[in-house]
Amino acid sequence: MSKEPTLIEAHNLTVVYGRKPALWNVDFEIPGKQVIGIMGPNGSGKSTLLKSIMGVVEPTSGFTKVYDQDIDDVRDRISYVPQRQDIDWDFPASVWDVVSMGRFAQRGLFKRLNKEDQDIIAQSLDKVGMLSFSKRQISQLSGGQQQRVFLARALAQQGELFLMDEPFAGVDISTEEMIIDLLKEMKEEGKTLVIVHHDLHTAQSYFDWLVLLNTRLVASGPVSEVFNDKTLSDTYGGKLTTMSKITQVLENKEFPIRHK
Amino acid sequence: MNDFYVILTASLVAINCALMGSFLVMRKMVMIGDAISHAVLPGIFIAYMVSGVTTNLVVLAGAALSGILATVLIEWFTKKVRLQNDASIGISYTLLFALGVILISRYGQKVDLDQECVLYGDIELTVLNIREIFSGFYLPSQSVVLMAVLAILLLAVILGYKGLLLTTFDPAFAASAGVSIGVWHYVLMSGVSLTTVVSFDSVGAILVISFLAGPPAIAYLLTERLKTLLFLASGIGVICSILGYYLAKAWDASVAGSISIVIGVSFVLVFFAVQLAKRKQSVISLE
Numbered sequence: 265m266s267k268e269p270t271l272i273e274a275h276n277l278t279v280v281y282g283r284k285p286a287l288w289n290v291d292f293e294i295p296g297k298q299v300i301g302i303m304g305p306n307g308s309g310k311s312t313l314l315k316s317i318m319g320v321v322e323p324t325s326g327f328t329k330v331y332d333q334d335i336d337d338v339r340d341r342i343s344y345v346p347q348r349q350d351i352d353w354d355f356p357a358s359v360w361d362v363v364s365m366g367r368f369a370q371r372g373l374f375k376r377l378n379k380e381d382q383d384i385i386a387q388s389l390d391k392v393g394m395l396s397f398s399k400r401q402i403s404q405l406s407g408g409q410q411q412r413v414f415l416a417r418a419l420a421q422q423g424e425l426f427l428m429d430e431p432f433a434g435v436d437i438s439t440e441e442m443i444i445d446l447l448k449e450m451k452e453e454g455k456t457l458v459i460v461h462h463d464l465h466t467a468q469s470y471f472d473w474l475v476l477l478n479t480r481l482v483a484s485g486p487v488s489e490v491f492n493d494k495t496l497s498d499t500y501g502g503k504l505t506t507m508s509k510i511t512q513v514l515e516n517k518e519f520p521i522r523h524k
Numbered sequence: 525m526n527d528f529y530v531i532l533t534a535s536l537v538a539i540n541c542a543l544m545g546s547f548l549v550m551r552k553m554v555m556i557g558d559a560i561s562h563a564v565l566p567g568i569f570i571a572y573m574v575s576g577v578t579t580n581l582v583v584l585a586g587a588a589l590s591g592i593l594a595t596v597l598i599e600w601f602t603k604k605v606r607l608q609n610d611a612s613i614g615i616s617y618t619l620l621f622a623l624g625v626i627l628i629s630r631y632g633q634k635v636d637l638d639q640e641c642v643l644y645g646d647i648e649l650t651v652l653n654i655r656e657i658f659s660g661f662y663l664p665s666q667s668v669v670l671m672a673v674l675a676i677l678l679l680a681v682i683l684g685y686k687g688l689l690l691t692t693f694d695p696a697f698a699a700s701a702g703v704s705i706g707v708w709h710y711v712l713m714s715g716v717s718l719t720t721v722v723s724f725d726s727v728g729a730i731l732v733i734s735f736l737a738g739p740p741a742i743a744y745l746l747t748e749r750l751k752t753l754l755f756l757a758s759g760i761g762v763i764c765s766i767l768g769y770y771l772a773k774a775w776d777a778s779v780a781g782s783i784s785i786v787i788g789v790s791f792v793l794v795f796f797a798v799q800l801a802k803r804k805q806s807v808i809s810l811e
Contacts, residue, residue, distance in 0.1 A: 282606045315696065318699070318700040319700070320696050320700055336702065339700075339701065339702045340702075344696075344697060344700035346694065346696045350694070350696055351693065355692075355693050355750075356747060356749055356752075356753050357748075357749070357750060358748070358749065361750075362693070365689070365690055365694070365697070368703070369701035369702055373684075373686045373690075373703065374683060401748040427700075
């Protein structure tokens with residue numbers, strides 16, 4: 265493990281909002297694995313961790329590094345998909361407008377987007393199956409379509425490392441399948457994916473590496489080592505038993521299981 | 525000619541306010557305009573005490589600075605003290621406005637400055653201060669200043685469009701891409717401060733807020749593109765100014781008040797018109 269180059273590291277990372285800590289003394293190093301999952305219950309600091317890594321949130325103490333460098337030196341190599349719920353979808357903008365924002369920083373805020381940018385935007389929209397919606401006003405999109413637009417914007421950034429905050433939250437089945445296919449394709453292209461995820465059932469099949477959070481770090485390691493009853497109950501506490509009970513009831517009744 | 529001068533002045537204020545107000549409405553922070561327009565009072569008074577005149581660049585600078593000081597205070601209360609944003613606004617501007625009132629009542633008895641004028645403005649009086657721009661061409665000096673500010677704002681909005689759009693629509697994404705939320709916040713706040721400062725002594729603080737919030741809110745009902753919204757809000761502001769002016773003449777009432785009423789009533793009318801159009805559309809699609 266120590267021989268592999270470090271992808272992301274956090275040291276003594278603490279983030280406090282008001283008087284309530286969102287992350288407490290989180291310390292880990294993720295080697296150059298390809299698909300990394302960040303999991304934990306609601307309010308466990310998953311989004312805050314991504315935001316700290318991206319420098320969106322200022323840590324109260326501690327620091328993070330990406331590719332062994334300060335985030336400011338490697339930003340142009342990273343694409344970010346924030347949580348869909350964080351923005352106002354009634355904003356007067358079209359699908360194309362939103363995806364083109366992925367090119368703003370890449371091209372420079374004071375330069376016009378050129379033909380190359382237009383092509384990248386169109387390709388990104390095409391990849392998520394939204395090209396025919398490019399003139400659509402964003403308030404008219406479904407949850408799944410909103411998520412596709414956010415993914416397209418991240419694709420337009422053309423990073424090599426993708427940080428995604430709950431890309432599967434509240435999406436329809438066809439979008440979920442599309443995202444899974446897209447992630448597979450990105451993996452084959454050699455992209456690195458860090459995904460904040462909710463669904464315990466799919467964790468083992470999706471991820472190579474898992475970070476389990478509950479304000480403090482519970483575990484960080486290869487899925488095969490980290491994904492077990494002890495760490496999961498440490499992460500989810502009493503909530504896990506309730507959750508697995510509900511899952512069981514649903515499975516018995518043969519309801520399709522969709523998480524959040 | 526006097527009609528034209530007043531309408532010109534009001535329209536320029538309307539356009540300036542529409543440009544800034546559209547971004548404020550989208551950021552859900554229009555009331556920061558209210559805060560700034562009140563918070564300029566101590567700046568004006570101190571600048572006046574230093575320079576001795578009420579209308580010059582020193583006073584404008586003093587006002588603009590205390591307006592920006594208000595936004596810094598609000599930002600500080602929100603970010604560092606972690607007070608709710610609306611509470612931060614309430615505390616900051618009342619503090620500065622009250623400071624201005626006290627300074628004027630304690631040291632400014634002989635000064636030609638009053639709080640009434642700050643709130644209600646005297647747009648009718650712009651005609652008393654006419655300047656010859658070039659031979660035979662006269663304009664109110666107030667509108668010359670407003671035109672200069674319009675040029676600055678246009679430049680800022682055109683050059684900074686992407687930065688303003690990105691930090692308004694999705695600040696977290698903007699920050700992740702290395703675009704400074706703070707820088708663009710203060711670019712916008714400086715623009716709002718400048719706009720408010722040059723506007724309020726002609727039209728008063730109340731009409732400034734009306735212009736900042738109303739036309740962009742009306743435009744928001746009518747369009748789904750930010751660029752269109754900027755043009756539409758400016759146009760609506762100008763139309764409301766013209767209607768308001770003639771309404772005031774007919775009623776022999778305050779121009780600033782009449783324009784505010786036209787804006788408010790227009791919003792309600794447009795809202796119901798849009799609702800009606802939507803209902804008709806859905807009936808047609810059902811048939």
